Amino acid sequence: xxxxxxxxxxxxxxxxxxxxxxxxxxxxxxxLHVSAETEERVRAAADELGYEADPxxxxxxxxxxxxxxxxxxxxxDFWNQELVRxxxxxxxxxxxxxxxxxxxxxxxxxxxxxxxxVDHRVDGLVVVPIGPASGGWxxxxxxxxxxxxxxxxxxxxPAGEVVFDNERGVADTLxxxxxxxxxxxTVLSWAVETSPDREAERAVAAxxxxxxxxxxxxxxxxxLNGSRPLALELLRGEDRPTAVFCLSxxxxxxxxxxxxxxxxxxxxxxxxxGFGDHPISRLLTPPLxxxxxxxxxxxxxxxxxxxxxxxxxxxxxTLREVIAPALVTRGSTTRS
Numbered sequence: 314x315x316x317x318x319x320x321x322x323x324x325x326x327x328x329x330x331x332x333x334x335x336x337x338x339x340x341x342x343x344x345l346h347v348s349a350e351t352e353e354r355v356r357a358a359a360d361e362l363g364y365e366a367d368p369x370x371x372x373x374x375x376x377x378x379x380x381x382x383x384x385x386x387x388x389x390d391f392w393n394q395e396l397v398r399x400x401x402x403x404x405x406x407x408x409x410x411x412x413x414x415x416x417x418x419x420x421x422x423x424x425x426x427x428x429x430x431v432d433h434r435v436d437g438l439v440v441v442p443i444g445p446a447s448g449g450w451x452x453x454x455x456x457x458x459x460x461x462x463x464x465x466x467x468x469x470x471p472a473g474e475v476v477f478d479n480e481r482g483v484a485d486t487l488x489x490x491x492x493x494x495x496x497x498x499t500v501l502s503w504a505v506e507t508s509p510d511r512e513a514e515r516a517v518a519a520x521x522x523x524x525x526x527x528x529x530x531x532x533x534x535x536x537l538n539g540s541r542p543l544a545l546e547l548l549r550g551e552d553r554p555t556a557v558f559c560l561s562x563x564x565x566x567x568x569x570x571x572x573x574x575x576x577x578x579x580x581x582x583x584x585x586x587g588f589g590d591h592p593i594s595r596l597l598t599p600p601l602x603x604x605x606x607x608x609x610x611x612x613x614x615x616x617x618x619x620x621x622x623x624x625x626x627x628x629x630x631t632l633r634e635v636i637a638p639a640l641v642t643r644g645s646t647t648r649s
Contacts, residue, residue: 322362322363322364324338324342324364326362327355327358327359327362327364330358330362331354331355331358333351333355337351337355338355341354341355341356342355342356342359378434378435378436379408379409379410379436380409380410380411380412380433380434380435380436381404381409381410381411381412381435381436381437381438381439381619382411382412382414382427382430382431382433382435382437382438382439383397383400383401383411383412383413383414383438383439384413384414384416384423384426384427384430384438384439384440384441385397385413385414385415385416385441386416386418386423386441386442386443386503386535387415387416387417387418387443387503387535387536388413388415388417389417389418389535389536389537389538389539389563390503390535390536390561390563391562391563391566391589391591391593392561392562392563392589392591392606392608393441395591395592395608396441396462396608396611396612397413399608399609399611399612399613400439400612400615400616401413402612403612403613403615403616404616407616407620409436412430412433412435414426414427414429414430416443416444418443418503418507418534418535419507420443420444420445420507420508421444423440423442423443423444424444424447424449424450424453427440427449427450427453428449428453431453431456431457435457436457436458436623437457437458437459437460437472437619437622437623438453438457438458438459438460439459439460439461439462439615439616439619440459440460440461440462441461441462441463442461442463442464442466443503443504443507443508444507444508445467445507445508445510450466450469451468451469451470454466454469454470454471454472455470458471458472458619458622458623459471459472460472460473460474460475460615460618460619460622460632461473461474461475461476462475462611462612462615463475463476463477464476464477464479464508464511464512470631471631472618472619472622472629472631472632473614473615473618473619473621473622473631473632473633474631474632474633474634475611475614475615475618475633475634475636476633476634476635476636477606477611477635477636477638478635478636478637478638479511479512479513479516479638480512480513480515480516480520481637481638482513482588482604482606482638482640483513483516483517483520484516484520485604485638485640486558486586486588486602486604486640487517487520487521487524487526487528487558488520488524489586489602489640489642489646490526490556490558490584490586490646491524491525491526493556493584493646493647494555495526495555495556495584496525496526496527496555497526497527497554497555497556498521498526498527498528498529498554498555498556498557498558499528499529499531499547499554499556499557499558500514500517500528500529500530500531500557500558500559500560501531501533501540501543501544501557501558501559501560501564501568502514502530502531502532502533502560503532503533503534503535503560503561503564504560505530505531505532506532513560513588514530514560517530518530528558529554531543531547533564533567534564535561535563535564536563536564536567537563537564537566537567537570538567539564539567540559540563540564540565540566540567540568541567541568541570541571543567544557544567544568544570544571544572545571545574545575547571548568548571548572548575548577548583549575553583554583555583555584556583556584556585556586556646557583557584557585557586558586558588559585559586559587559588560588561587561588561589562587562588562589562590562591562593562594562601562603563589563591564587565585565586565587565594565601565603565645566593566597568585569585569597569601572585579599579644579645580599580644580645580646580647580648581648584602584645584646585601585602585645585646586601586602586603586604586645586646587601587602587603587604587645588603588604589603589604589605589606590603590604590605590606590641591603594643595643597645599643599644599645600643600644600645601643601645602640602641602642602643602644602645602646602647603640603641603643604638604639604640604641605638605639605640605641606636606638607636610636611636614634614636618632
């Protein structure tokens, strides 16, 4: 019997076709509480009728949907776009689809979207957290397998953590700038107001002090268009810093745009460093010095942690791996 051109058959129709109860058909499709003969009979009928299980209905019945929630801080950030692509590819290879949500730089929205994803019955969450830990995150991590990428959520016990060594990344960049003679560095951060206790921002003060560098952390938007107006204001005066360290390459692109408008030379008038080493950064004039984080490896590890947790019997300890940075120096800080 062909289902072409017809609506998807329901469990009730499949029950009528096999002469079984809807409950027995549901159990058979999930391999529960029925004989092997009944399971085989129901699956054969499902194939014949073209029956496909509704993933949401399957989730409501206690099964998996095959969908993973992927929550990022801002899709205006080019590095986050790369991460989404990499995670989706890994999940696709594991027969999982993704439901992507963008917090647009707002921690409150991030937590709200995480709850919505849970309500949509996703099997697990992969999160690039931008906000501080809270009771809301702890409750979500208890309800559903959650893996974080980038920063850990303090006081929360997720299924997995792929943590970036931000302290080392910040230290490497400030040491590089210090060795070039820079003593006044402005650090542009998308997180300083929303997550002031983040490791990267804390490291700026400690490392700069040890190097004798005057480093001011300034809040900015999480995008090229958002950082450009601030960079224009920052660099217009005679007392401008000699170097700008951006905690996202996307922010650095806004600084480049401002320098073009103001007629400033990079690195002669102001040196610029980024964080993330997006592929676009190699194409700028001059190419951008930046901190490389292996997005492909981070995506692979996070996906593996989530799948291991989903396949485990009972609660497991948090899986954790630290990703080390690599500073890539280019023409935005050093003259060739």
